[in-house]
Structure formats: C-alpha cells, structure tokens
Amino acid sequence: MKILLVHQNFPGQFLHLAPALVARGHEVLALTDERNNRPSPVRTVRYKAPPAENPVRGLARTYAEYSERGWLAARGCRALRDRHGYVPDLIFGHSGWGETLFLREIWPEAKLLVYAELLYRTRGQDVGFDPEITPDSDEGRVSTLARSAHLIQGLVQADAGLSPTRYQADSFPPELRQKLTVIHDGIDTDKVRPDPSARLELPNGRVLSAQDEVLSYVSRSLEPYRGFHRFMRALPEVMRVRPDAQVVLIGGDGVSYGGLPRDAESWKAKMLAELDGQLDLERIHFLGRVPYPQYLSLLQIARAHCYLTYPFVLSWSLTEAMAAGCNIVASDTEPVRELIRDGENGRLVPFFDQPALETALIEALTQDSARLRSAARQTILDGYDQKSDSLPKLVEWVESFTP
Template identity: 45%
Template sequence: MNVLLVHQNFPGQFKHLAPALVKRGDRVVALTINEPAAIAGVDTHRAVPQISTGSKLPWAQEFETKLIRGESAFRKALELRAAGFEPDVIMAHPGWGDTFFLKDVWPKARLAIYCEFFYKSDGGDADFDPEFLNSDDPIARNIRLKLKGLPQKLHFPMANRGLAPTEFQKSTYPSSFRDRITVIHDGIDTNAIRPRDNGRITFGDGRSVTRNDEIITFVARNLEPYRGYHIFMRALPALLRKRPNARVFIIGSNGTSYGALPPTGRNWRDIFLKEVRSELDMERVHFAGSLTYPVFLELLSISRLHIYLTYPFVLSWSLLEAMALGAPVLASDTAPLHEVIRHGENGLLFPFFDTEALAEEGARILADVALRRSLSKNARATAVEHYDLASVCLPQQLAFVDAVANDAALAPILENDR
C-alpha cells in the first residue's frame, strides 16, 4: 500500500506510525514544510512556501498563510504525481493548510485527518480563564477562532475519517463530523519508559538529587497560562512552606505555544515568578528549561509529586510519560484529565484555579508514603493498559490505516456543511 503522511513538522504525531508502516512493507512518502527528522525508509519531501502573507488584516493573515502553504504543497504533490506516486491513503494533520488541495491531485485516495483540537469561542479553552479575557475584544476573539477552525472544517466534506488521541479532543469537533472520528492515542513506550530505582540528576557543581530526595516536578513545553503555570507558581510558596525539604524542578521554555502573548519584551515565566519570588527560597526552585529527552525522563523518574495543569485543551504526552514512570500525579480537574485520572485511585484532581487546594493536596501526597505508592502503582498500570505503544496504540493505528484504505467512496453525508 502507498501511504502519504502530511505534517508541517514531520513526523509529529506520526513518529511511531511512519516506521511501523515501513516495517510491514508499505511505501511511505512524507510531505512537510519544516526541516524533517530522518526516518529510515520514508521518502520525505519539503514543500517550502516561496511567498509570505501580504494581508494587512490580522484575522486574514493566519488564513492566508495557510492558503500559501496549501498552494506550495499542491505544487509538490503535482511533482510527486508526475513521478508516478499514487497514494492509497493520505494521513494528514490539517491544521496548517498543507492538505487543502491534495484531493484535487489524488481524487481516488482515501483521506484521514488527525483531529488534534477544534477551537470554539465558548465552552472550551478560549473562555476558560477569566484572567485573560478582560483585555481580549470578544468580537475579535470570535472572528479569530472562527477563522482558526475554518481550515479543518474545509476538510470535513472530503475526509473519509478522523483520528483523535483522546475522547475529549474528539468531543471538541462539530457533531456532523464527530461520528467519523476514531479515538486512538499516539502511544507511550511503557517498556522503555518505566519506573527506575537508580534515577539521578547531577548539577554542574557536582551535587546530585535522587529518589531519596523530595522532588516536585512541573512540565510544559512553554511556561504559560494554558498549562496552568500561573496557578502553579501562585501555589508554590504555600506548598514549599508545608514541605520544607522539598525541591521543585520546573521544565519548559520561555516562549508561547498557545493563547495570549505576554506584554512585549517579557515572558510568562518571569511575569509570574516575579509575583511570588519574595516568598520563595530560590535555592529550592530550579528552572530547568528545555531538557533532552533522556534527562527529562530521568528527572520525572525521581519525582515524588508530578503536578500537571491544563485548560480544556490538548492532553500533554508528558502526563502519560510521568504516569508510565510511576510518578504520583496531582492534576487539574479539567475535562482532558477525566478520561485519564480517576481521583484517589491513579492520581488526585483539584479545581484548576484553587491554589490553596493545589498546595494542600500536593503536601498530602508528599506526606503519605502509602498514598504515593498506591497512586504510583495505579498510574503505571493505567499507562500500560490504555496507552502502551506496542501492545495497544500502534496496532490500532495500523488497523485504522487499513480501514481507511478499504473505505468505500466518501458518502455525501457532509455536503450540507460546505
């Protein structure tokens, strides 16, 4: 079978699927915009846009950028077709416009789109945190979100199926397309990511921390409100007062992945650190920045308490990696967590905005050895049973690709959505 994988940051969510398709004998071609990671057996092509947006209207700039990318991918697809490539299945992340015109090049190919998240103006992430709504014009926000969802919506009439990593992420999509979405997580390699007795992090001055130390971890790709960094920092002074021997490692960069940008010239990390810095013993607070993956796993392996917060948004891989390592988890009681964390069994949940509850529950976990052991054991079991790459997720992903390939011609059920 010929499979075309499309992702602007290839391999992205296809990093396990791509080599598995190659291994079983499929011909795999990848189409991307940015410099891709090399995967043996995958024929990768870049569609680099030659122009940039010229629109002066801010709301139009993002969509025009996607059209430019779509046109670039369209031209590269024509080259691939001219060279004889005809995909049976196109698996694509539709969020950046790369896939707008691929069905015009290969009308017989079956198309499956990766359904990561569908933005809406109410009842989701956009209106979740009142702290960041007051300065946001609601009319501008609604227009921005409607345009942000348009690229995906344009794919609904031509996509045979969708693939979402969680039930929550599926639930964000319009009901007219939701029935076509299958839930299969990207997968965690729980054989490699497993509890370690000898984990150790060594500082530049030679000092080390191990599982014998009281380590708290907090992880986000970027330290920003969408992942609750502001709530965590406001709770941290009380938590460290309750646990005078604890040390916290905060992992993440200073950029902005989602949501509002910080004031010009500043970053969210420093803004919220400044709020509480006078109340913190900074000898016990370590900003680790962006770590290499092995060091990241090593640090999580010695964590006695892993704190995870998120708006109603995409669930982070880091949460499941922490659970696979057996880290006791305290997480925000928000929708993405409800299908993963069973309160009191494999983790604890607290109200997102309740900094006092975060500090109290965090201190309770750290003080209760039996509770930590129970949470750790059950967190690991959840990761293995439901999210293991080799035994659960990857076989389901391969079966999904086969099912897409065997789909009949696309039924016109969604024509009215155009």
C-alpha cells in the first residue's frame, strides 16, 4: 500500500511502526509540521505551520486552533495530490491536533485511521479530580466539552481508530468506542532492561549506582497531573526515615498538562517554597529534561520508583520503568490499575493519602523487593513487548485495511 502517516511532531507514536511497514514492502510517507526537526525513519514532507498566536478566545479557541491546523495539513496534501499525483491507499494520523479533520475531502477513497489517544470528559477523569489544583465548576466542564469537539469529529470521520490502553479507549462514548482497537505502542525490552552495572552522574559530579539508595521520579514536566505536589510533600518524612536516600527527579519546569501555578513561576518553585526548611536539598537532585540514556540509567539504578497520575493518559515512563525492573510505588488511579496489581508487580496507594504514600516509599527503599521487580518486567514481556507483541499487532491492524 501507499501509506501516509500524519503527526505534527513525527515520528511520535509511529517511530517503530513506520520502518516496520516499510520492511513489509509498503511505500510510507510522513506528513508533519514545517517546524518539526526530529529525525524521521521515513521520507517526510511538511505542511505550513499555523500562526503562533490564536486570535480566537473563549469556548471556540481550541477548535479554531486545531481546525486551522487541519486545513493547513489538508492544503499540504492537496499540493501532494495536484502537483505530484500522490494518492495514498491509507492515511493514519494522530487526531489530537486536528490534522486529519479534512483529509477525507482531499482523498475520499483512502482508508482513514486515527490514533485516538484520549477523549476529554467532564466527569471521571482529570476534571475536578484534584480540587486543590483544578476545582470542579460549570465553567471547567463546559470548557472541557468544547475542547473535545475536534477529537469527536476526527473519530466520526475515520474508518477506525487505535488507542494504546483500555482506559484511554474507554474515555470515548460507546457509539465511538466500537470503532477503536486497543494496542499499546510497545516497549523495546532489549534496550529497556535491568542493568546492575548502570551508573548515573549527577550535576555535582557524584556518581550513583544500584548500590546507592536512590528514589526516582520521572515526568515530562514536574506538575500536579503527574502527582509532583504529592511526591514532594512525601519527601520530608521519607528523607527523615531514610537518611541515606538520594532523590533524583527528571522533568521540565513547564507544564505539559494543566496550567502553571498562579503564585509561582513553576510547580517546582511553588513546592520548594512550601517545603522550605523541611528538605535536605543536598540529597534532592533536579536533572530537568535529559537525554534518553541518562533517563534509562536512572530507572536502572533506582531502589524505588514513584509514578503518580490523575485519571488521564498513561505515561510511557511507567511501562519503561516496569520493563527496567523498577520497584514501583504508584497511584491507585484507573489508568495505572490496568498495569499494576498491588502487591503483585508493584504497590498502589490512593492518590490523596499522603501517609500511605510516605509509608510505601519508605518500605520500597527499605525492602527493595526482587519479586515485585521481576513481576513488573514480566508484565511488560507478557503483553507490551514491542518486538514479540505490540509491533506485530500494529502492523497486522494497519494491513487489515488493505483496499
């Protein structure tokens, strides 16, 4: 087939699928934003980027922004069609930024698939989950509904969609859920594996290994959606009881989900101010965003790894931490329960139970359970391994839409 993959930050979720489809003999082309400079495993074309400033305000803001991106993507595809005679058999694009919205009008005969990552909902997910940070309100729920419009339209127009977890697929209503297949992106368990020889050099020059008592926390951004505030508030007691513990955090100071605090420049600054005088800052190491090998080394040396999240998109870092054989303490929230079974392959604690989180982290640093570590990795090997499970399923799913 001629397959067009669409993602404003390509390769994104298509990093491994794209070359696998090429290896199967398909002609694969990627369409992405002109500002995206990430290395691509396949030939790539770019559409004109939307303006940096969205002039629309209010409830229509999100749809205006993403429909504009969708139109720019469609114009790029029209040029491919009219100037170069390109006609794909199948289009597979991420629906999150509106890029697939109008592609059916350019190539009405092509099969259209979407990567349906999550549908925002007014109840049962992130909205109103954490009253301290995101109080429940009529305005918040209405805004959430408005931000869902392009996601619903994208899946309605598609022949089928893909979600990485059952939880994320189930965020869509039944009439759309029936169009979705659940296949995780998969983890390269040859690369992401336990390594007793791993080392991590800190900015101060100290080198940590698995012989040290390391507590790790990883998130793209240090923010409440990933429980950063709950983790930080647990540290005074954890570090008091475990005087040799070294706490290492990876994540940027901005926000990936939600917003910045009103009274500080970042959530990191806010929490350090709140806990001023309660923390041994010489034993807490904020690494920011780091290269992948450094991130992986942290997972491999950690005595305990903490993963907290609102009911929301599941982080790749959890599945990679499990593949690396981490001793995991995680929040007892719905997306996490799909992978972690309390006492079997990790520990689950209620998101808002601060004493329970402190106790679980202290126990994980004290006991360093080999049984939980092994079971965590086995969970990934059994159902999320990229080579033996996820990637073959993804290729088979795409090829099932052969014209």
